[in-house]
Amino acid sequence: MGSCCSSAKGKSGSQRDDQVTDASTATTTTCSSPTKQKQRQGSGRWRKKSSGLVPMDEAELRLISGRMFLNGSSNVACLYTQQGKKGTNQDAMLVWENFSSRSDTIFCGVFDGHGPYGHMVAKKVRDSLPIKLCTQWRSSLAGEQSSLSKSESAPDSTLSEDAASMSMDDEFCEPLEVEENEQIPEMYLPLKQSMLKAFKLMDKELKLHPTIDCFCSGSTAVTLVKQGQHLVIGNVGDSRAVMAVRDKDNSLVAIQLTVDLKPDLPREAARIQQCKGRVFALQDEPEVARVWLPNNDSPGLAMARAFGDFCLKDFGLISVPDIFYRHLTERDEFIILATDGVWDVLSNKEAIDIVASAPSRATAARALVDCATRAWRLKYPTSKNDDCAVVCLFLEHLSASNGAVEENHTTNLPHESGDGMAGVDDNKIVSHAVSLVRSGTFESSTEIVPAPESTDERLSSKFPGQSRRSLAECISVADDEEWSALEDFAGTGFERG
DSSP states (O other), rough: OOSSSSGGGGGOOOOOHHHHHHHHHHHHHHSSOTHHHHTTTTGGGGSSSOOOOOOOOHHHTSSSEEEESSSESSSSSSEEOOOOOOSSSOEEEEEEEEEGGEEEEEEEEEEEESTTTTHHHHHHHHHHHHHHHHHHHHHHHHEEEEEEEETSSSSOOGGGGSSSOOHHHHHHHHBOOOOOOOOOOOOOHHHHHHHHHHHHHHOOOOOSSSSSOOSEEEEEEEEEEEEEEEEEEEEEESSSEEEEEEEETTTTEEOOSOHHHHHHHTTHHHHHHHTOEEEETTTTTOOOEEEEETTTEEEESSBBEEEETTSGGGGGGBBOOOOOOEOOTTEEEEEEEEEEHTTSSSOHHHHHHHHHTSHHHHHHHHHHHHHHHHHHHHHOOTSSSOOOOOEEEOOHHHHHHOOOOOOOOOOOOOOOOOOTTTTTOHHHHHHHHHHHHHHHOOOOBSSSSSSSSHHHHHHHHHHTSSSSOOOOHHHHHHSSSSTTTTTTTTOOOOOOO
């Protein structure tokens, strides 16, 4: 919880929401570099990739079959984003079916921007990172065997200037996470290396971008590639991937697939401190560890890895992804990718139960965002709720067990975050969410980062003056209350780019 960027000037006791505005001003002024303009000189050459391919513009991206980036759904996925009350929606999301021209492959991602130009960074990463990954993946599969045999220790010629030695970020990267007794498929190593290259190229492009100032702005990214029963996840920052799995009793449990890369994690803090960066929390939000410059109380970034934020890249911040592999089984039901606007107020188990109880696949992502938006009022009544973006990926075996699925349909939206989906019954979503929360205590979940106490108890101890209404009461508040998540959704549909 807490804004992504802050300033130690906020120690005087100003409210958390004010720090967002102060931080934008402070970082723009403080995070300046005499070499910044020099870095941008000649950046026009980056309109072409090293392979000679001209990057697609937004109009061309919209024409790609199976690519969705606005509120909507398909047979296998749904996605939804909603602007919070802090200003421009800085969250972005993407579902790309038939990824890399493979009918059995899908790419999903959510991207949470921060800083003055975070919304631009998040959208740029959303649009460029998958294309870079696709290019690298195809190249690795079609390239010379000698190149593949060296891929684990050195990038190919497109990154020759970066391959001279292992950098600090590579040294602290632990990209391979696999369950015990699980065999690595042949596709994993080329895809893993392609992810590492694509993330590095993405950050390099942002550094030299001619129009987006990424010096004190950046974005998280949690991405996945599903190919058949193989799942590979690349994560930078504190957005999160969670999977719903049936246990031996046929009950849904939550498996957290990624680690929230916060600055106070031991390995992250060690790297930052070794690079002379500092990690500490402000007095008025002791639960939020932040990254600070060595001799300046700015910018106060609330994550240890991110795209952009080049003011901190020499002081321990990296853009190297954690990469995880998992073999999917018939017990795996669906995967949720969401920005921290969801996870700040809902547990993993609450999130999967909300999605599982949604009236249909098409409404699942919106139901989760609506519940998160209402939960913000319960848990942080004096704070402005954060932007939320959710992607729900339903796994293949559900198609056969659940029968026919809804037909795809396309409707243009005037704004990415302002309109809902066609055929959504608001009352039905709320009633399902209320019945879910009132049904009793949630079952324990299997997570990488366990929660030893309930969310309400934990937050009550940290914020003794806050509201104590239940989540169900919060969800079922009157529709005329100011921040109702179900108001003003006159538009419908989604867009496939």
